[in-house]
Each structure stands twice: as C-alpha cells, then as structure tokens.
Amino acid sequence: MLRSVPERCWTRPALPTSPDRSYRGGGIPLMTSPGSMPSLADVLDPSRCVILPGAYDALSAMLVQEAGFPAVYVGSYATAASGYGLPDVGALTLTDLVSHAGAVAGAVRLPVIADAEGGFFEPANIWRMVRAFEDAGVAAIHIEDHAGGKHTNLPQKLIPLDLMLQRLRAALEARRRPDFAIIARTDAIWATQDLDEARHRLKAFSEIGIDYLFANGAHPDVLRQVRREVPGHYITINLPTVRDRNEWNGAADLVIDYGFCLQAATKALQTALKRFRTTSQADQTDALIEHADRFEDRLGYRAFTDRAVAYSATSN
Structure with missing residues (x-):
C-alpha cells in the first residue's frame, strides 16, 4: 500500500555533537550484514x-x-x-x-x-x-x-x-x-x-x-x-x-x-585558501578550519589507539 505524503517536513534529531563511535564503528570500515x-x-x-x-x-x-x-x-x-x-x-x-x-x-x-x-x-x-x-x-x-x-x-x-x-x-x-x-x-x-x-x-x-x-x-x-x-x-x-x-x-x-x-x-575552501594566501597570521586562518582533534576523532584515530593498546602484547 502506498503511503501518503505528509504535510510537514521531518528531519532526524541531530546526532551527538561529539563523535559517538557507536554510530560509525570506531574507525573500522563498516561491514553491515544484509539483514541489518x-x-x-x-x-x-x-x-x-x-x-x-x-x-x-x-x-x-x-x-x-x-x-x-x-x-x-x-x-x-x-x-x-x-x-x-x-x-x-x-x-x-x-x-x-x-x-x-x-x-x-x-x-x-x-x-x-x-x-x-x-x-x-x-x-x-x-x-x-x-x-x-x-x-x-x-x-x-x-x-x-x-x-x-x-x-x-x-x-x-x-x-x-x-x-x-x-x-x-x-x-x-x-x-x-x-x-x-x-x-x-x-x-x-x-x-x-x-x-x-x-x-x-x-x-x-x-x-x-x-x-x-x-x-x-x-x-x-x-x-x-x-x-x-x-x-x-x-x-x-x-x-x-x-x-x-x-x-x-x-x-x-x-x-x-x-x-x-x-x-x-x-x-568554503576558496574562502579559506584566499585567506591563507593573503595573510601570514595563523589567527586569521585558524577560524576557518576545524580543530585537528575534532577532525581526527571523527575519523577514528582515538579509537584506533584504544584498539592498538588493547591488542598489544605485554611481557613481564
């Protein structure tokens, strides 16, 4: 049965503002099974x-x-x-x-x-x-x-x-x-x-x-x-x-x-590149980029470090 189109627009509530490894997979490529x-x-x-x-x-x-x-x-x-x-x-x-x-x-x-x-x-x-x-x-x-x-x-x-x-x-x-x-x-x-x-x-x-x-x-x-x-x-x-x-x-x-x-x-990149080329002041360009910690955490660097530590061999 076909479903009618609603009269209001829907958007999903925003995901957490800090990266949540539960919704991406901790930097591991997602291998989703067909059933899920x-x-x-x-x-x-x-x-x-x-x-x-x-x-x-x-x-x-x-x-x-x-x-x-x-x-x-x-x-x-x-x-x-x-x-x-x-x-x-x-x-x-x-x-x-x-x-x-x-x-x-x-x-x-x-x-x-x-x-x-x-x-x-x-x-x-x-x-x-x-x-x-x-x-x-x-x-x-x-x-x-x-x-x-x-x-x-x-x-x-x-x-x-x-x-x-x-x-x-x-x-x-x-x-x-x-x-x-x-x-x-x-x-x-x-x-x-x-x-x-x-x-x-x-x-x-x-x-x-x-x-x-x-x-x-x-x-x-x-x-x-x-x-x-x-x-x-x-x-x-x-x-x-x-x-x-x-x-x-x-x-x-x-x-x-x-x-x-x-x-x-x-x-956005054109704006940032123009600023980067025309000024030597980092304060003028830093405002146009995401902080490296935030960027890298989204990609799973921290999760990788946690896995590397957990799986590393220990010796006495």
Missing part, C-alpha cells in the same frame, strides 16, 4: 518529508549523518567532480561509480542512494550493475532515461521507453535483496520539457512494478498533479526556483539537492 542494512523504505515513512543534501565522498557523507539527516545521496555529478575533477557528461564507468558509492556506504550507518546512470548494460547483462551496487552496500539506485547532453546546451535525448522498461524489469529481477530499491528516473521534464511524455513514462514505470518514481525537473505544483494521476513514492531534485524547500511538502517523498555539499565545500 538500512533501506530506503525505512526513510520514507508516512510522518516524514525528507530533503537531502547530496554528499560527494565518504567524509562529506559522515558530516551529513552527523548533521542528523536520515539518508545519504551520492550522484554522478558529485562523484565526477570530487573523485576525478571531471564534468558529469557520461565519462564515468560503472566501476568508478560503484567504488565511490561503496566508500560512502562504508563510512555511515544510513541508507545510501546511488546513481546508476542509464544502467550501463543492455537488459540481459544489467544484473552485473545491480549486483555491483548491492555488494557495495548501498540501499537504492536510480536508473535514468537521459541518453545524452546532460548538463550542457547540446541536443537532449531520451532512451526509448521500450528499452528503458526492459532495463528496469531486468534490474528488478536481478536483486538478491527485496528491499534494495530500484528507482526509475525520467528526465523528460528536465531535458525535453515534455510533461506529457514524463507522465506517460512514469505510468509505464509504475505498471511494471516500480514503486519509486523519480520525476526529474518537476516543480512542486506539477509533481502534485502528476502523483494524483500516477500513484507512487516520488523523488526529485531540488530546483533553483524553489526558494523555500517547504514548498515540496505534499509534492515529493524525497527531494535531493545533489550539489549542495560539493558546492558548499568548494565555496
């Missing part, structure tokens, strides 16, 4: 309206968790920029995205939503993509129908719907964990400004058993209309034209601001 892995369904509760800032690597994902958000998103845009210094124009391989998403998933105890681009394979081989992300420890992936020109002024194209449906069917059937979420994303609104085509595709996705529908580029008012016609759990990206994120209440179950952490860190 958090799922996207755990986040999309009837009482919650979730807006996520996109992470760009494992450390930023830890900060997202520390700030009290209930899930982590890592997409190809942030992966390309932070991992490779590249634009998000289809240059990344499946291995690139899976490796990056796996590092993120290993650093947090939250469900991680990852970007699987267009699926990377034809339907008969798409199981390899699904299994790779499952093995990486992520909770959900989205598969898109954007065939080219993304983030550019080049001609925009969509993957033919019949091929998209076959890829999605193959992805659903390839899952080993039933709670591993396959999110079907259409860029018909964002890429081609075709609302009717978006409706048509979202309906087709739903009819083959997709529960999570990603209507990229839809304004809150448009999304409210679409979800009345095609029931489902709706995901979308935050739009620059939406100046108050509460406007998404009642429109989407999950809204992703995919570049937030990446762009916030870029601006």
Whole structure:
C-alpha cells in the first residue's frame, strides 16, 4: 500500500555533537550484514518529508549523518567532480561509480542512494550493475532515461521507453535483496520539457512494478498533479526556483539537492585558501578550519589507539 505524503517536513534529531563511535564503528570500515542494512523504505515513512543534501565522498557523507539527516545521496555529478575533477557528461564507468558509492556506504550507518546512470548494460547483462551496487552496500539506485547532453546546451535525448522498461524489469529481477530499491528516473521534464511524455513514462514505470518514481525537473505544483494521476513514492531534485524547500511538502517523498555539499565545500575552501594566501597570521586562518582533534576523532584515530593498546602484547 502506498503511503501518503505528509504535510510537514521531518528531519532526524541531530546526532551527538561529539563523535559517538557507536554510530560509525570506531574507525573500522563498516561491514553491515544484509539483514541489518538500512533501506530506503525505512526513510520514507508516512510522518516524514525528507530533503537531502547530496554528499560527494565518504567524509562529506559522515558530516551529513552527523548533521542528523536520515539518508545519504551520492550522484554522478558529485562523484565526477570530487573523485576525478571531471564534468558529469557520461565519462564515468560503472566501476568508478560503484567504488565511490561503496566508500560512502562504508563510512555511515544510513541508507545510501546511488546513481546508476542509464544502467550501463543492455537488459540481459544489467544484473552485473545491480549486483555491483548491492555488494557495495548501498540501499537504492536510480536508473535514468537521459541518453545524452546532460548538463550542457547540446541536443537532449531520451532512451526509448521500450528499452528503458526492459532495463528496469531486468534490474528488478536481478536483486538478491527485496528491499534494495530500484528507482526509475525520467528526465523528460528536465531535458525535453515534455510533461506529457514524463507522465506517460512514469505510468509505464509504475505498471511494471516500480514503486519509486523519480520525476526529474518537476516543480512542486506539477509533481502534485502528476502523483494524483500516477500513484507512487516520488523523488526529485531540488530546483533553483524553489526558494523555500517547504514548498515540496505534499509534492515529493524525497527531494535531493545533489550539489549542495560539493558546492558548499568548494565555496568554503576558496574562502579559506584566499585567506591563507593573503595573510601570514595563523589567527586569521585558524577560524576557518576545524580543530585537528575534532577532525581526527571523527575519523577514528582515538579509537584506533584504544584498539592498538588493547591488542598489544605485554611481557613481564
């Protein structure tokens, strides 16, 4: 049964202000068993309206968790920029995205939503993509129908719907964990400004058993209309034209601001580097950085020291 979208926005109470090794694992890479892995369904509760800032690597994902958000998103845009210094124009391989998403998933105890681009394979081989992300420890992936020109002024194209449906069917059937979420994303609104085509595709996705529908580029008012016609759990990206994120209440179950952490860190680092270059006074730059003790404790240095002492051999 589908759950209604609440009329209020929810955020999880903040985690402790000092690093709590119980929620990260004491600096040990998390090896979460499939039975205990958090799922996207755990986040999309009837009482919650979730807006996520996109992470760009494992450390930023830890900060997202520390700030009290209930899930982590890592997409190809942030992966390309932070991992490779590249634009998000289809240059990344499946291995690139899976490796990056796996590092993120290993650093947090939250469900991680990852970007699987267009699926990377034809339907008969798409199981390899699904299994790779499952093995990486992520909770959900989205598969898109954007065939080219993304983030550019080049001609925009969509993957033919019949091929998209076959890829999605193959992805659903390839899952080993039933709670591993396959999110079907259409860029018909964002890429081609075709609302009717978006409706048509979202309906087709739903009819083959997709529960999570990603209507990229839809304004809150448009999304409210679409979800009345095609029931489902709706995901979308935050739009620059939406100046108050509460406007998404009642429109989407999950809204992703995919570049937030990446762009916030870029601006903060530019400010810090400019200050560092223009002054020799440490007092002027120390205010712009986190204290080393706090930073290192988050990563588990203290916990490592405790383990090293506990496991060291003693002799008389």
